[in-house]
Amino acid sequence: MTSFSYEQIAQAVGDDRVPQHPDDVQLVLLDRNARMGIGRSGSGAFIFVGPQQPAVASMVGTRVDFKPATDLRPVGSAERLDDVCILRFTPGDTWEGLQPAVAAVFSGLASTGLVSPQDLGPAIHALRVLFEADLRSQVARETEIGLAGELLAISAAADREALAERWHSAVDDTYDFSADGERLEVKTTSGLERLHWVTSSQVAGIPGVCTSFLSVVLPVIAHGTTVNDLFRSLTDLPVAAVARIRSLIVDTAGEPPELLVNIQFDVTAARLALRHVPAGLVPAPLPSPGVRRMRWEAVFPETSEPPATCSFATLLGL
Structure with a gap:
C-alpha cells in the first residue's frame, strides 16, 4: 500500500496551482x-518528495534535478521536512499523455519509497533517460515483448509467488529464472511460428543442472492486454x-510498468x-571443430x- 492512492496522485499532478516564487514548493x-x-514548484516543476537517499549521488539534467538528502519547508507549512530527498521534473514539452505519465511514475516511486525505501534512490536514477525524454516511452519493441513473455509466465504459473522469487536478478543473466540446480529460459515471439533465437550456452546448460525453456507465442492485436496489465494482475x-x-x-526497460502499454496482445x-x-528437445546444429559459441533460430x-x-515444471503447472 502506498501513502497515496493512484487517483490522489493523478489529481495532485493535475493541480496547476503553483507558488509565486520559483524556488517555493x-x-x-x-x-x-x-x-x-x-x-509543484513555483517554476512549474513537478515535485516528488521521499525519504532521504544518502547512498546515491545527486543528479542534475536538463529536465530533472534530484537531491538525495536535504530538507524542505513547503508553502503554507510552519514546520520543515527533514531527512528527505527531492525530485524536480521540469518537462520541456507539454504533450497529451504527460500528466498521466507523471502520475504513473510518481505512483511507482511512492510505492517503492514505502515498501523498500532504500531502493528509491536507485529507482530514480534508473529513470533518468526517461525523464530527459519528457516521459515519452523509449523502450524497444523486442524488450517490451520479452517482458510480456516473462510476466505472462509468472501470472499463469501454478505458484506465482515462488516463480516470481526465482526471476532473474540481473538483466544480462543467461537464464530468466534460476533456482538451486535448475534454470528456466523464457523465449517469446510475436510471430505465427514457434521460432526462437537460442545460444549454445543456454542449450548446453550447466552440468548437473536441470535446464528447460518456456516457449511463448504472443499474438499482437489492436486491443488487448499490455505489460502494465500483467503487472497489475500480480x-x-x-x-x-x-x-x-x-x-x-x-x-530491464528503463521505464515503470505503467508506461509499458505500446504492445497489446491476446493473453x-x-x-x-x-x-x-x-533443453534436450531444442533443435541444435552440430558445431565444427574450433567453434566455441553459436546462436541460431x-x-x-x-x-x-x-x-x-x-521443480519449474511444478511451479508452472503446464
Missing part, C-alpha cells in the same frame, strides 16, 4: 510520517514481491500456447514435455 499531498509528498502478491517485480521491470491465446520444453516443438524432475 507546494505539496498537494503530504504524509509527514512517511516523509513523502507530491506537488499486485495481489506480497508487497515485497510486487516491489521486486517493479524494480526488475524498471531495470488468453498466449496462455493456451505456453509450452515447457527440456530453432523451431520449438508444439508439444509440452516438461522435465518431471525439475
Whole structure:
C-alpha cells in the first residue's frame, strides 16, 4: 500500500496551482510520517518528495534535478521536512499523455519509497533517460515483448509467488529464472511460428543442472492486454514481491510498468500456447571443430514435455 492512492496522485499532478516564487514548493499531498509528498514548484516543476537517499549521488539534467538528502519547508507549512530527498521534473514539452505519465511514475516511486525505501534512490536514477525524454516511452519493441513473455509466465504459473522469487536478478543473466540446480529460459515471439533465437550456452546448460525453456507465442492485436496489465494482475502478491517485480521491470526497460502499454496482445491465446520444453528437445546444429559459441533460430516443438524432475515444471503447472 502506498501513502497515496493512484487517483490522489493523478489529481495532485493535475493541480496547476503553483507558488509565486520559483524556488517555493507546494505539496498537494503530504504524509509527514512517511516523509513523502507530491506537488509543484513555483517554476512549474513537478515535485516528488521521499525519504532521504544518502547512498546515491545527486543528479542534475536538463529536465530533472534530484537531491538525495536535504530538507524542505513547503508553502503554507510552519514546520520543515527533514531527512528527505527531492525530485524536480521540469518537462520541456507539454504533450497529451504527460500528466498521466507523471502520475504513473510518481505512483511507482511512492510505492517503492514505502515498501523498500532504500531502493528509491536507485529507482530514480534508473529513470533518468526517461525523464530527459519528457516521459515519452523509449523502450524497444523486442524488450517490451520479452517482458510480456516473462510476466505472462509468472501470472499463469501454478505458484506465482515462488516463480516470481526465482526471476532473474540481473538483466544480462543467461537464464530468466534460476533456482538451486535448475534454470528456466523464457523465449517469446510475436510471430505465427514457434521460432526462437537460442545460444549454445543456454542449450548446453550447466552440468548437473536441470535446464528447460518456456516457449511463448504472443499474438499482437489492436486491443488487448499490455505489460502494465500483467503487472497489475500480480499486485495481489506480497508487497515485497510486487516491489521486486517493479524494480526488475524498471531495470530491464528503463521505464515503470505503467508506461509499458505500446504492445497489446491476446493473453488468453498466449496462455493456451505456453509450452515447457527440456533443453534436450531444442533443435541444435552440430558445431565444427574450433567453434566455441553459436546462436541460431530453432523451431520449438508444439508439444509440452516438461522435465518431471525439475521443480519449474511444478511451479508452472503446464
